[in-house]
Amino acid sequence: MPLSLQQVEHIAELAKLALTDEEKERYRLQLSAILEYADMLQRLDLDGVPPMSHAVALTNITRPDEPAASSPRDEILANAPDHKDGLIRVRPILE
Amino acid sequence: MSAPALTIREASQLLRAGDLSSAELTRAILERIHRLDPRIRAYLRVVPEEALAQAEAADAHLARWRREEGDPPPRLLGIPLAIKDILCTKGIPTTCGSRILENFVPPYDATAVERLKAQGAIILGKTNTDEFAMGSSTENSAYFTTRNPWDLSRVPGGSSGGSAAAVAADMALGALGSDTGGSVRQPAGLCGVVGLKPTYGRVSRWGLVAFASSLDQIGPIAKDVRDCAILLQAIAGHDPRDSTSVDAPVPDYLAALEGGVRGLRVGVPKEYFVEGVQAGVADAVRAALRVLEDLGATLVEVSLPHTEYALPAYYLIAPAEASANLARYDGVKYGLSVRESADVWDMIRQTRGRGFGPEVKRRIMLGTYALSAGYYDAYYLRAQKTRTLIRQDFDRAFQQVDVLACPVSPTVAFPIGERAEDPLQMYLSDVFTLACSLAGVCGISVPCGFADGLPVGLQIIGNVFDEPTVLRVAYAYEQATDWHTRKPKLDEEV
Structure with missing residues (x-):
């Protein structure tokens, strides 16, 4: 079933993407076509098949908890769009 | 032969002998980039001053070694390479082909880049890529589309299309790319060079800007299989900064090249020889299979039913x-x-x-x-x-055979613009490289002929961490053929 405009707007909001009306309509059609193609997975009998999240089975990789130097602050801040007094500045997140 | 046309191995021998300096080599390649890249557009950024400074340091190292003898210098000392612009390079902007990172300058090198530099390799610049490596043609780069050196009206493949085009046009002796669903193998195939996707976990992803973390793997692009092995040797191995890099010994990939294919079992997955594969591509790959058979390998038809x-x-x-x-x-x-x-x-x-x-x-x-x-x-x-079933297909196949051989891509390089408007059509150009990535096994693309005057790639897929056998089969094939020595006609057109 094709996606509705409301679904596209809902996904865009979850993904925090500002889209133009034209983009919304284009993605509505393209995503619908891709999802229709992906529906072929519904044909497979997957009962009892475990999901594979990773190609190598690794668990709980840890390192000794020892203090070590991190990236220098000024090098990190050099890429920040806005900073002051050694801190990255962000617009208020609460009114 | 002109210096830019050398392989890494040839250049390394000349550098050690003192018959060529790294500065001469680097200057010759920079000059070639200056002359050809306005038409090919493989590079997003070239860093001539840094490259020449590195080359002079390499020459000093080489001169010292020739004076004092001792252990041979690293193989990549003084060798000019290109890096896909999705790998962080300290002090050199890294855009991922995206406007969102247009002015981003990484404060550190990716582990793979750091390891190349530790050997004394020269970084020439950063190569074009589909934005965040999402694409199969470089048409999704926010900056421009790279052109295939074999036909400038066609795509070089992608997403590592800039790296593949740079190597194919002798604008770098080798390069790094990244492969999430075929992004090293497919452009290598479409540009007529060698490209390897290592087993997931073989090469550290630290400093590789993340696209799909369970699939991304850095891989070398080179002019021949031996150079590919030299580059893999330099970048492979555990890195505590990437917890998914596997702490397993790194074999001697160069020693693995010799040995031939006699007695090896080469699986031919029937699902990769189907309708939709361009006739010239299928012919070239079938001819390559016969070469392997003539060299003493046994061909075995296998099935990967969930392809x-x-x-x-x-x-x-x-x-x-x-x-x-x-x-x-x-x-x-x-x-x-x-x-x-x-x-x-x-x-x-x-x-x-x-x-x-x-x-x-x-x-x-x-x-x-x-x-x-x-x-x-x-x-x-x-x-x-479904990914589990695909992995099980490979597990079963590798109980029967040593490697699998099949096409890299169903077609040769396609015209720029042909698939740009239809995402599904574009996705289909990766149809033969995706399963290998999902399974996490390794695969290489080696040149195996031409169709309509454009390169065709043979894909050899190996089991997890079996890069040695993949390289051995690829090298045996390459030694028996001369496809890898063909060059696009670029100089005559200038």
Whole structure:
């Protein structure tokens, strides 16, 4: 079933993407076509098949908890769009 | 032969003998880039001053070694290489082919880059890529499309199309790319060079800007199989900074080249020889299989029954992971930040809306949908279960055979623009490389002929961590043929 405009707007909001009306309509059609193609997975009998999240089975990789130097602050801040007094500045997140 | 046309091995021998200096070699390549790249557009950025300074340091190292003898210098000392612009390079802008990172300058090198530099390799510059490696043609680069050196009206493949085109046009002796669903093998195949996707976990991903973390792997692109082995040797191995890099010994890949294929069992997966494969491509690959047979390998027909499900599984899993990985581009810490916005949330929406190109937004949308409440089970979880079946296909096949051999891509390089408007058509050019990536096994593309005057790639797929056998088969094939010595006619056109 094709996606509705409301679904596209809902996904865009979850993904925090500002889209133009034209983009919304284009993605509505393209995503619908891709999802229709992906529906072929519904044909497979997957009962009892475990999901594979990773190609190598690794668990709980840890390192000794020892203090070590991190990236220098000024090098990190050099890429920040806005900073002051050694801190990255962000617009208020609460009114 | 002119210096830029040398292989890494040939150049390294000349450098050690003192018959060529790294500065001469680097200057000759920079001159070639200056002359040819305005037409090919493989590089997003060239760094001539840094490259020449590194070359002079390499020459000093070589001179010292010739005076004092001792252990031979590293193989990559003084060798000029290109790096895909999705690997972080300290002090050199790294854009990922995206506007959102247009002014990003990494404060550190990716581990793979650091390891090349530790050997004394010269970094020439950063090569073009589809935005965040999402694409198969470089047409999704926010900057420009790279052209195939064999036919400038066609794509070089992607996403590592800049690296493959640079190597094919002798504008670098070798290069690094990254492969998530075929992004090293497919452009290598379409440009007539060698490209290897190592086993997942073989090469550290630290400093490789993340696209789909369970699939991404850095791989070498080279003029021949031996050079490919030299580059892999330099970058492979455990790195504590990437917890998914596997702590297993790194074999001697150069020693693995010799030995031939006599007695080896080469699986021919029937699902890779189907309708939809261009006739000239199928012919070239079948001829390559006969060469392997003549060399003493046994061909065995095998089945990878879930092959057709790799494409839909990949295009749910990779976008799902991408949608999470790309959440970091929020206009706060680095990259583009749209200031004229109502509040912080509007700033984030506007930054992402303007900073990402159409394919990246499409995949973020698709991945977000596949992970969202109500659709997770039907799409993402189903795709992950399908991935298990695809891996089991390979496990079963490798009980019967040593390697698998098949086409890299169903067609030769396609015309620029032909598939740009239809995402599904574009995705189909990866149909033979995706399953290998989902399974996490290794695969190489080696030149195996031409169709309509354009290169065809033979894909040899090996079991996890069996790069030695893959390289051995590829090398035996290469020694018996001369496809890898063919060069696109670029100089005559100038």
